Amino acid sequence: MSTRPPSSQSMKPATAAKKLGVYLPATPEAFRDGSVTRTELEELERNPPEWLAELRRNGPHPRPVVARRLGVSIAGLTRGGITEPLTTEQIDDLRQDPPAWLDTERATFKAVQAEEERLAATRKTQEPAGS
Template identity: 60%
Template sequence: MSQEKNSQTMKPLTAANKLGIYLPATPESFRDSTFTPAQLEALRNEPPEWLTELRRTGPFPRDVTARKLGISNSGLQRAEVADALTTAEIESLLADPPEWLTRERANLVAVREEAERVKAKEAERRAASNRPAKNR
């Protein structure tokens, strides 16, 4: 058996996720294919025109849209943003942010600050619990 036959393949959805693109916006030939890690790497290193254009203008999958808006995936869900957004739509939202976007951005900042506070407190607690053990 050749090495190629033993190579694992991935479904189009997995490949699209790894490329950070929205599967329904890809060409049919992409959606009907399976991909080896080598083929995926080739797409990353030398993207075809459709992939370059898709990365530039979208539409983007939920996680990329959320990152570009500076909010969480959950924030998009709470705002009931169901469709994948394009670069133009994202820029429009950022230029004149609706109330939900402002609220979700503030929420994400608060969540990150709380996570940092908890992390620092836990590190402090661990350091304090290690000190007495060293003195024994």
């Protein structure tokens, strides 16, 4: 990664980690201490190095990834007491033997998604013709 300060064509490591879907503190020091250009980010996405593939495969995973894999919102994770990153193994354990809070949060998440889809469909049918 580049050691120059972030510019309009480069991003901070935290931004790059978020775009890559990885937990920043688990990335190599060279990644955390530099900046990442858009070209470097695209290359990491196209040809992930072993450390990136390993993080994506086994974690620890940031909360947005944990929430997506469990089928809940980030707020739902917090309500369930999950405030730290989880490994793939921990996520799989929760999926195999879901606690009551996880079942509740999944149902809530599905209901919210269904309502958002319903509202989007309603707005779409209410758009004036020709717009």
